[in-house]
Amino acid sequence: MALKSTIYKFAIDLSNISESYYTSLDLTIACHPSEKAERMMVRLLAYCLNAHSNPEFTRGLSSTDEPDLWCKTLDGQIEHWVEVGEPAFDRVKKATQLSRDVSVYCFNRKSDVWWHQGGAEFLQLGAQYYRFNNDEVLALASKITRTQQLSISIDAGLIYVAMETGNCELSLHSLVDESFS
Numbered sequence: 001m002a003l004k005s006t007i008y009k010f011a012i013d014l015s016n017i018s019e020s021y022y023t024s025l026d027l028t029i030a031c032h033p034s035e036k037a038e039r040m041m042v043r044l045l046a047y048c049l050n051a052h053s054n055p056e057f058t059r060g061l062s063s064t065d066e067p068d069l070w071c072k073t074l075d076g077q078i079e080h081w082v083e084v085g086e087p088a089f090d091r092v093k094k095a096t097q098l099s100r101d102v103s104v105y106c107f108n109r110k111s112d113v114w115w116h117q118g119g120a121e122f123l124q125l126g127a128q129y130y131r132f133n134n135d136e137v138l139a140l141a142s143k144i145t146r147t148q149q150l151s152i153s154i155d156a157g158l159i160y161v162a163m164e165t166g167n168c169e170l171s172l173h174s175l176v177d178e179s180f181s
Contacts (some may be wrong), residue, residue, distance in 0.1 A: 003033035008040070009147045013101065014048055017155040021052040037141035042084050042107045042132060045070050045159060045170070050057050050103070053080055067095065086114035092125055102127035106175075107137045115175050129175035136170040143168065 012025040027047065031040045046054050046069055058066035069082035080098035083092070086106050094168060095102045106114065111131050115122075122129060143165040151162040159170040 005030035005032055007031075007146070008053075010044065010146070011149045012048065013050055013149075015151075015153045016048070018154065019052045019154075023050065023051060024039065037144060038107065038134075039073045039084060040138045041141050041144065042105055042137060045132070045152075046082050046103070046105045047082055048159075049105075049154060049172075050080065050082060055080070055082065059096055070099070085110055089118055089121055089125075091120060096125045096127055096174050104129045105132065107132040107134055108132070109134050119175065123176065131173050131175055136168065140168040140170060 001068070006030060007126070008029045008077070010027045010029065014025055015022050015131065026046075027044065029040060029044060045163070047057070049126045050071065052071065053071040055069040055071050057069055060173070068080045068084040069080075070078050071080035071082075073079055078099040080101040080103065081095040083095065085100070085104075086108070087095075087104060092102065092104065102125070104122075110142070115131070119129075127145070140161060143163060145165065148163055148165075153160045157172045157174075159172060161168045161170070
């Protein structure tokens with residue numbers, strides 16, 4: 001018998017000061033059996049960072065042909081492709097051919113190695129690459145429950161998450177700004 005996804009429900013008061021975007025969100029997120037809570041929370045943060053563009057969660061890990069999130073036009077064209085993790089070069093290249101904008105949000109301990117080994121090549125694709133601090137993501141994931149109210153404030157690369165189980169501050173860095181020697 002196949003394992004089922006775990007369902008999480010979040011009521012979010014979102015203040016994205018950087019985008020001058022303020023809203024309330026009710027999100028239901030399916031956490032794939034092979035997905036860790038940290039990855040699911042980065043998907044949630046990526047959603048909040050792009051909420052002004054009306055993103056949609058996709059089948060994610062259940063489909064190799066879809067990103068974790070995407071924003072589409074009314075006629076179904078992909079405007080923004082959002083990946084979470086450290087995707088292969090070919091996957092990002094495919095995304096840039098299918099979408100006008102591509103963003104990658106990496107977060108785990110191997111992201112530094114991933115970026116330093118392939119970053120020069122990835123930069124040629126014209127996508128945006130961001131990195132969360134892994135320890136901060138782990139701290140956030142340790143505080144989540146299956147049903148939760150969150151207040152998320154975003155400003156200048158800092159994300160502040162307030163919830164009943166505690167508060168977390170996360171930093172988001174653009175990898176495009178890092179240089180290669």
